[in-house]
Amino acid sequence: WRFVKGDPPGHRPSLLYDVRPQDRRASGAGGPAGPNATGNESASSNNPTVVIKAWILPTGNEFIRDASRRFIRPSGNPGADVVYVQPGFDDRAWRQINLPHDWAIEGPFTHKGGGGMGRLPSAGVGWYRKQLILPAQDAGKSIFLDVDGAMSYAAVWLNGRLVGGWPYGYASWRLDLTPYVTPGGTNELAIRLDNPPNSSRWYPGAGIYRNVWLVKTSPVHVGHWGTYLTTPEVSSASATLHLSVTVDNNSGQSVVVTVATQIFPLAASGRPNRNAVARIPLVKVNVPARGTAMAEGTGKLADPKFWGPPPLQRPNRYVAVTTLTAGGRVMDVYETPFGIRTLKFDQNEGFFINGQHIALNGVCDHHDLGALGAALNVRALQRQLEILQEMGCNAIRTSHNPPTPELLELTDRMGLLVMDETFDVWVRRKTPLDFHLIFPDWHKQDLRAHVRRDRNHPSVILWSIGNEVGEQFTGTNGAPLAAELRDIVHGEDPTRPTTTAMNWSRPSDPLPGIVDVIGLNYQGAGIRNIPGRYPAFHEKFPGKLIIGSETASALSSRGEYTFPVTRAASAAVGPNSGEDPTRRQVSAYELYAAAFGSSPDKVFASQEQHPYVGGEFVWTGWDYLGEPTPFDSSRSSYSGIIDLAGFKKDRFYLYQDHWRPDLPMAHIVPHWTWPERLGKVTPVHVFTSGDEGELFLNGRSLGRRRKGPY
Numbered sequence: 001w002r003f004v005k006g007d008p009p010g011h012r013p014s015l016l017y018d019v020r021p022q023d024r025r026a027s028g029a030g031g032p033a034g035p036n037a038t039g040n041e042s043a044s045s046n047n048p049t050v051v052i053k054a055w056i057l058p059t060g061n062e063f064i065r066d067a068s069r070r071f072i073r074p075s076g077n078p079g080a081d082v083v084y085v086q087p088g089f090d091d092r093a094w095r096q097i098n099l100p101h102d103w104a105i106e107g108p109f110t111h112k113g114g115g116g117m118g119r120l121p122s123a124g125v126g127w128y129r130k131q132l133i134l135p136a137q138d139a140g141k142s143i144f145l146d147v148d149g150a151m152s153y154a155a156v157w158l159n160g161r162l163v164g165g166w167p168y169g170y171a172s173w174r175l176d177l178t179p180y181v182t183p184g185g186t187n188e189l190a191i192r193l194d195n196p197p198n199s200s201r202w203y204p205g206a207g208i209y210r211n212v213w214l215v216k217t218s219p220v221h222v223g224h225w226g227t228y229l230t231t232p233e234v235s236s237a238s239a240t241l242h243l244s245v246t247v248d249n250n251s252g253q254s255v256v257v258t259v260a261t262q263i264f265p266l267a268a269s270g271r272p273n274r275n276a277v278a279r280i281p282l283v284k285v286n287v288p289a290r291g292t293a294m295a296e297g298t299g300k301l302a303d304p305k306f307w308g309p310p311p312l313q314r315p316n317r318y319v320a321v322t323t324l325t326a327g328g329r330v331m332d333v334y335e336t337p338f339g340i341r342t343l344k345f346d347q348n349e350g351f352f353i354n355g356q357h358i359a360l361n362g363v364c365d366h367h368d369l370g371a372l373g374a375a376l377n378v379r380a381l382q383r384q385l386e387i388l389q390e391m392g393c394n395a396i397r398t399s400h401n402p403p404t405p406e407l408l409e410l411t412d413r414m415g416l417l418v419m420d421e422t423f424d425v426w427v428r429r430k431t432p433l434d435f436h437l438i439f440p441d442w443h444k445q446d447l448r449a450h451v452r453r454d455r456n457h458p459s460v461i462l463w464s465i466g467n468e469v470g471e472q473f474t475g476t477n478g479a480p481l482a483a484e485l486r487d488i489v490h491g492e493d494p495t496r497p498t499t500t501a502m503n504w505s506r507p508s509d510p511l512p513g514i515v516d517v518i519g520l521n522y523q524g525a526g527i528r529n530i531p532g533r534y535p536a537f538h539e540k541f542p543g544k545l546i547i548g549s550e551t552a553s554a555l556s557s558r559g560e561y562t563f564p565v566t567r568a569a570s571a572a573v574g575p576n577s578g579e580d581p582t583r584r585q586v587s588a589y590e591l592y593a594a595a596f597g598s599s600p601d602k603v604f605a606s607q608e609q610h611p612y613v614g615g616e617f618v619w620t621g622w623d624y625l626g627e628p629t630p631f632d633s634s635r636s637s638y639s640g641i642i643d644l645a646g647f648k649k650d651r652f653y654l655y656q657d658h659w660r661p662d663l664p665m666a667h668i669v670p671h672w673t674w675p676e677r678l679g680k681v682t683p684v685h686v687f688t689s690g691d692e693g694e695l696f697l698n699g700r701s702l703g704r705r706r707k708g709p710y
Helices: 053-063 378-391 405-414 439-454 475-492 534-540 600-609 650-659
Strands: 002-005 014-016 049-051 124-134 142-147 154-158 161-166 173-176 185-195 212-217 220-234 238-249 255-266 278-287 291-302 317-326 329-338 343-346 350-353 360-365 395-398 417-421 460-467 498-502 517-521 546-552 613-619 666-669 685-688 692-697 700-706
Touching: 014 185, 053 161, 053 173, 053 439, 142 220, 161 173, 220 317, 220 329, 220 439, 238 255, 238 278, 238 317, 255 291, 350 613, 360 417, 378 405, 378 650, 395 405, 395 613, 405 417, 439 460, 439 475, 460 475, 460 517, 475 498, 498 546, 517 534, 534 546, 546 600, 600 613, 600 650, 650 666, 650 685, 685 692
Parallel strands: 014 049, 360 395, 360 613, 395 417, 417 460, 460 498, 498 517, 517 546, 546 613
Antiparallel strands: 002 124, 124 185, 142 173, 142 212, 154 161, 154 185, 220 238, 238 291, 255 278, 255 317, 278 291, 317 329, 343 350, 666 685, 692 700
16 A cells, blocks of 8 residues: 555645544643543635545445435545546655554654543554556456445545545444446545544554455445344354344346355354354245345254353354355355353342353443554454453453454454444534534444444443433434434344443433443442432332443553552542652552543442342443543553553452452552662552552561451
């Protein structure tokens, strides 16, 4: 691939997905939603622009069920006069790069504005070009471009013609290149991204930061994310498998297609066993020309091996291999990995998988990989999950957006449970140019595509339709929108419940009544001086499970300790409470939290005092770029249990002793090299899975302490 930042010098008019509101805010800090969140500001633009929205919207038509509401592509070819899209343009002076790519992580850092977006140059325009040399035998095939994620407002040209695009930077999407390609020749692909400033509350990354795939199929093929496998009846003796297959026919003639599916066990490596263990009977469907048909079949699998989280269960998986044939020829072969498990969300006893009660010992994580930026690196992502599992973590919340597909491949293989989240904002904004600008036009497509992409993953147990959305504060106005999103999810996947993460909604508000599972951000342990609300929500919604969808937001810097040390179990961080303002560090005694948060110990107590709560998702598993509470002049968060480089903070051991009580361990805080504290009292804290501990100094016992309740 070739890459360059910025549009061609001197090119006017500029390209825009749509005219943007005037951004009057200098800071990129963002922040959690509050009651003053608003909708759009008035739009304005001082530069002449070509708005390409009408040509981009049809890309999402596949995910709009009502055909009368689908978008019709206008005539014309906007952007054709931009030299970067033209086939004859010489891009050899551009930088040569490999995908995935995050142009912003290289810096430089800036001291201007706030630290919310990580102080890195993610805003701006970037162009990517690549030659696609297609052999002549590809004539007659369907050719697609699959993009796992591009940040953001992507627009794609092939051979100088605008194909389409997608604005939401976390979405995965497909473009049909077939009408634009030249088989037997060289094809010039050009992709433009346009990241707005002040568009995120954390570091979003920039560029084509996930994988991109060129897909070639027969005109008759399984549709995009075109299989859906469910297990409506499961026992130790057998499992009923129901498979829906969407068959697309891009040819000019109707075709009778035979759909056959075999089931194979998957090894831990992801490779299928050679011997099929079940079959779904043949199904024949008549697929109209330029149309789609659905084939459905049901089969039985004897003695199923269940998928579940270790160490108590094993993440066993299978793969359904579907073969399409027509006229005696194989048209397509499509693989659907899946797992067999039962889920139960009990309002009084918590979460169960395969009949076994499992406390959700989860974390929230953003998508960046620290110093590697947002560009996908599978080994780095796997390392993050491995260290979290070592701590006793068994669940991940994809804060606050659809994850890269590779994350779910890893959680499937490793046995981690997933709360799969779609949106951080709906209509009411959090930052001036965030995705509230596209929500009205794109929420159906974004949400439906997300669920359709991820619904075969056994690790996904719960769909989150939003995080701390401003619609919490709009009374009855937000509930209908929440109901629309819930119904979209249930229409794509009726087998899993929905939630939305609420930091402000009260039990009497209409929004909590819409979702299937009550997700509370910080409210369980109590925000500031507000008492914990687990009991109030449990009383109001006796039929719904409650989870701590976001907890703690404890803050610390690895290896940094400040004095005096609070005697409270939890304290808000501040200039005289855990902060070192001069060095912008936070004490690692692990007692300090954001003003709205709580220490881990306070959260543990709130969970244990209310055993009907299904568990928690801690903010956050790993430090991340941006949102540097409490020091906006910094560039990355302090909330991680693990720092940006993957080194464990003391808090890691506090969670480990709680989440892995069978692991004999003790961890002492702080370190013991304190020449400047001679003659002073230095508090010593011990994190242990044991019931009691005895502290020795130079062989002399300093006393024995036993854990109390909560």
